[in-house]
Amino acid sequence: MGVAGGALTLVDPAKLRPRTLAGIYLGSGAGLAAVGWFATSPRDGFAPGKAFRGSVALGLAALSMAGTKFGFVVDAKIHQSLVRRGIKNPRPLMAIGSGVLLAAMELMESPSKNRTGTNIIGDAFAEAPERELTSEVRDLVAGLLEATDEYGSSVLREQLTEAKEQYWGDDGEFTSELSFVVPEDAALTLPRNYTFPVHADFTSADGTPLRISLMIYEGQLGALVLDVAHELMEAAHPRDTDPFESVTRWPLRSEVDYALEG
Numbered sequence: 001m002g003v004a005g006g007a008l009t010l011v012d013p014a015k016l017r018p019r020t021l022a023g024i025y026l027g028s029g030a031g032l033a034a035v036g037w038f039a040t041s042p043r044d045g046f047a048p049g050k051a052f053r054g055s056v057a058l059g060l061a062a063l064s065m066a067g068t069k070f071g072f073v074v075d076a077k078i079h080q081s082l083v084r085r086g087i088k089n090p091r092p093l094m095a096i097g098s099g100v101l102l103a104a105m106e107l108m109e110s111p112s113k114n115r116t117g118t119n120i121i122g123d124a125f126a127e128a129p130e131r132e133l134t135s136e137v138r139d140l141v142a143g144l145l146e147a148t149d150e151y152g153s154s155v156l157r158e159q160l161t162e163a164k165e166q167y168w169g170d171d172g173e174f175t176s177e178l179s180f181v182v183p184e185d186a187a188l189t190l191p192r193n194y195t196f197p198v199h200a201d202f203t204s205a206d207g208t209p210l211r212i213s214l215m216i217y218e219g220q221l222g223a224l225v226l227d228v229a230h231e232l233m234e235a236a237h238p239r240d241t242d243p244f245e246s247v248t249r250w251p252l253r254s255e256v257d258y259a260l261e262g
Helices: 002-009 018-039 050-084 091-114 135-146 153-162 230-236
Strands: 130-132 164-166 177-181 198-203 209-217 220-228 257-260
Touching (some): 135 153, 135 198
Antiparallel strands (some): 164 177, 198 209
8 A cells, every 4th residue: 555655656746737637536536426325325224315325425526526636736835845955856755755654554554453342432442431321311312313214223223222321521520422332243334434314403591502413433323412503603602602501411302303404
């Protein structure tokens, strides 16, 4: 991987024809779009519609094209910087640096490929304490998952029955994010990261419109996240105030309105 990345760096994008650059942009976008399309294909417990799959594919394509273009801009700046420092042919030096960096990244990632633990936050937090979910939180999450039969909801509902909370800090302290831990042998939905497309909206005691979202990490229940409803963020509170100041607990299922995206 490092050798291949270094070899590609030998090519100076600034010397490529505009038509060639356009082809690279489109190619990178099309490749990632295909990944997004096939990664969201229907499978056990997960049956998204074509509109959702198309949106994911288009979003990834745009992201890939923008990332490729930004990479070429950074490449040009590094090239020019080295030339100003008296290096007449900076491409070999850049190729060596790129190869070493990619090889180092590969070595750093390789140990994680064999991990089998289900701690979604990472091994650094493997010793963080766990506790049972309260019935109120379990019911709140169940409401999110029962609002649709798609997006792996049936598998996630099974995970919820045995899920626990992993927490940091004071045992009784409320935080705006609740992390889940599921059993190692639990069935997984689509093994990727995404936000479950059902949200729970409510208004805090001080009048701030808030939204609860459910994060899915690698096919598992990941985290319950509290945030300000984005479309009302500016009107809801000034930037220098804490929007969660009046929130001391997760709301009851009866206190929220569930909304399915789209």
